[in-house]
Amino acid sequence: MLTLTNVTGLDLCLACVGVYLLKQVFNKLKNPAYPPGPPGWPLIGNVLDMPHIKPWLTFTEWGKKYGHISHIEVLGQHIMVLNSVETAMDMLDNKSAIYSDRPILPVGGELIGWKNIMPLLPYGDRLRRYRKDFHSVIGTRATVGIYNHVEEIETRRFLKRVFTKPDQLLAHVRHTAGAIILRISHGYEVKESNDPFVDLADRALIQWSRATAPGAFMADVVPFLVKVPEWFPGAGFKRLAREWHDTLEEMVFAPYKFVEDQMAAGIAPESFTSNLVKKGSPLSEEDEHVIKWSAATLYAGASDTTVSTINSFFLAMTLFPDVQKKAQAEIDAVVGPDRLPSFADQGSLPYIEALAKETYDGMLLSLPSSNGISMSGFPHCTSEDDIYDGYYIPKGSVIIPNIWFMLNDPERYTNPSQFNPERFLANDGKKPETEPRTICFGFGRRICPGIHFAEASIWLSIAMSLAVFDISKAVENGIEIIPELDPISGTISHPKPFECSVKPRSPKAVALIEQDANY
Template identity: 65%
Template structure:
């Protein structure tokens, strides 16, 4: 039996499909070139039923293997282009970055929840460039990020102590530490050891952000007019959810910013991203609004992604003991965190770009307004690029036996063109410090239960833009008495 809500949605979908079809029949014009190949759509509704909701990068990979590096689908008149090649992504979003640097309007996340003022959602223009300047001023180079190394080392040391005390709570410790580092950098706020209100609030915010931006997760992103339906309408539960997420997002934007301003007024504010942008400036309300949202963008872009990367590292060390032993024998600057970025891609489908005007690429017609989705997961797991991509092998990035290194993961994992992640230097530093300090003092291995060694499953959680490994068990113990002593030292400035 179909519920009343489902019947209502089906009726709306059919009416919308008819409307789109009739409009297209009236204004139809001959395209200057064919669309890229892709799965055949249905009359009226196009490829609505083909759009994946769970682990979309796997479906996109299947399309790439069947149709080539550029795949096209149409959903109720909206063109979506999926890229399954780093080369193609660079040609389009780097070489023609002015054309491919816009953002689509995402009704659920951007308009209803309220993320539209944050950097990842801004259309390409003056405000976008102002946000980028804010980031570049404070964390735009390795030298600028080095200022925060002490903060990261102190918080990572505290992380080691928490893991020593409760190794079975690894994921929670990683999340707490990632939040502590970012809040210290973004707002100069030092979190409490337990039940910190800003950490709890921020966790809820970034979790909701990942859920709202997942491709195809909400029908309103496919049928934008649904944003206007009343909350009592059958199937409009997404609006009540959006209102709840909007409230916690607004609190996350305002409360830490007020904390910084109060401390600055008292003369006690430590250096932070926000205080740096506010210090000595007579800002207009609009400029201060930009500072607030720049800081939240820093947190939103840097916390949950770091959690995913570091948790993936512990999974890899559990599954690949030989790699762990080599790294512990030679913890140096050669290997770096690159393999973690590649092995479990944090944002598998990237963040969609939008085409500013019609384009012809590689003989295919890319109409203005098309969504461009880079399937970063396949780009970084493409067997044409990486030998045995499922293996965690950091040595693949070193020249060896006359063979060139395999492709640098940063070519795809931090985005493309003018939309490349502005916090990439901070992300690299955070992950590097966490990996090196953890490997220096801990042995990480499989758990043995009742005499049986438990091998964790390499599996991503099914929902959300950010890919997290499924929870897994591992054994984490100090490597030696010396390592134990290092962990137990005071973790303060």
């Protein structure tokens, strides 16, 4: 008789393999087949197949080999990768009732605390409340339009900063994005340099991108590791998580405390946070939690989405001078040299509109989507079993839309690696190509709620910058410096830091730049 005292490690291993194989056979008899994908190994499944570096490229290869939907299993977790816009819309839009949950991230979500911001919230009442609050502030073009004056003032200040210190372009982009959204989210006007809230958001978002990237921590794959003590060998991630948790908490609570203090003094300007506090006063614990974290979502998310896109714009203009000249010619013809473009000109500048779309649609020389969304799209999670196209999608499956491929699909876009704004214009009887906004801002009930705000900010930065600046390659010792086209991996995609030359177009442009920013 076999007892616990004479069971060897080999016996246990064989028993586990047997249970695993029986489970696989039972599931195949009970349910339709999973979608096709790389063959896995017993017990560990496709652990060795899961990509960690530029995963969107591996997902694209799977799409070529296995079709519009492919499947892997990592230690019992089913993962489906979607390489088709139509499939993504069928599943994530048309069946959004069961495809709108989020997977749990043991380190980034639970230990660090990012589970409280909107992108990681499970589908339910709290998420709906966040989205309702967002909709009231930036959910439509009309509500976004209320803040046009703020955007125009801060973008004018951006032009002046770039003119004064053009070698610090990327820092100016981030500073301005933070300045705009902090005035909207918390009524806070940033300092001219080294602003603590802008710097805080910068640190926290770098940590967010690292902490929530696929496979960032072994504990995300083997969740029981989060239970081991910090001193345990290999548990250094817990110390890091504690440090990053403190950064996140400060990013959430410090701006909220600023609003509380301003309201107590009777000097708080109107903002997303102050309006919600007034509306809900007196606040319950749940009210306060929702306001703090939804405001932090607005402050963090909006600042970084525009940063990555506007950096991509300057990179594109550095590399494609012909596109820049066409855009400037349109501005000169419509706006003229005596004033800066404003939102009132938006409908009269179709090439600028197309240029903005080409910038944020992720087609910049096959760079990943630069709207702050993961190149692969942030994963959805199924809340119940489903059958799609004859394939079995079990409850709890992680669904990853490969947005990078969808925006670089040669069957949808002509020469997708070519930077060509005219693809979005109706020319010579040709219809514009697919609107990138239907892809790059996500799908279904998890679509980005800040679409209109992002589009407005990006458009204005592009139009004003091109009106007064010529952007070109930097020159060092008589040699042009060609920027490196290699994105930084992480949840939020950015081009690598690059050098370029930014100079005023004319003396009239200098006069426009030097106008009072509050004009």
